[in-house]
Amino acid sequence: MSITPRSSQQRNVDARGVRFSASLTALVLAVALVLANPALVVIQGAVFAIGALLGPHRSPYSLLFRRVIAPRLYSPAEPEPIAPPQFAQSVGLLFVLLALVGALLSSPLFVIATGLAFAAALVNAAFGYCLGCQMYLLIARTRRRLIPAK
């Protein structure tokens, strides 16, 4: 997905791959909702976990994109910083964990959390929404307030 040579410090990823992964995510979560199937949510959670811990370029969806989709695309690669999509994967993972708690408790939390994760993936895939930009500053502001300034 990146056009830079393989290195331990991956700094950029291909935005097209990020959006493709979001499309697959939205599809998996939509099916999970319609079939009320927590197993699919678990699978999506595993994908999120890989993306959050190892980087979005290592997730199975990205590998699929690089091997199968990207070679067939005419559009050029669109490098973007890795941090926001990686952060988004951990947010997705959080929602999946909430959904699974909901499934265990047979509570509406399952459909709500899965639905919200689906909505986030949908706007990412359809509109290329930069959620990282939105949350990044809010978090920085809050973090500084919680940790007393030197």
Added chain:
Amino acid sequence: MSLSTSGVLTLVGMTALALALAMFDRRRRGRFRSARHSSAEYVEWQNRLGRHLGQDVTFVQFSSAFCAPCRATRLTLADVAERDPGVAHIEIDAESHLDLVRELNILSTPTTIVLDAKGATVARSVGAPRKDQVLLLVQGIRNSQSSSQ
């Protein structure tokens, strides 16, 4: 294979919600909103930043790292400032100026605060503005400044 009613309803509801929010947000992004009468926010920009204001208009852009729209905003505003000697563009890293961020209630980046010749805030925009919006705003500020003299 049976379908879950609550699942289908949630799916439809979430899709509608997501699309509605995205379309609503898309229209508002980058648009300049008048801020002339906003509460006591007069900032001594030249003292705080040590940068000179523009002769007619100053665009103060708050950016942060890992922000693609910030880059687009920078390109647009820097281009206008370069071509127009009365317009200045100042870019600030939000994280290094959290005091200003809190004073001005800035919640996301890019946020652009637009100042007139005296350094008073006249407008602000969240998200990347289009160049025609920027040029229109500059024109509008010039008109109101010359008519008030």
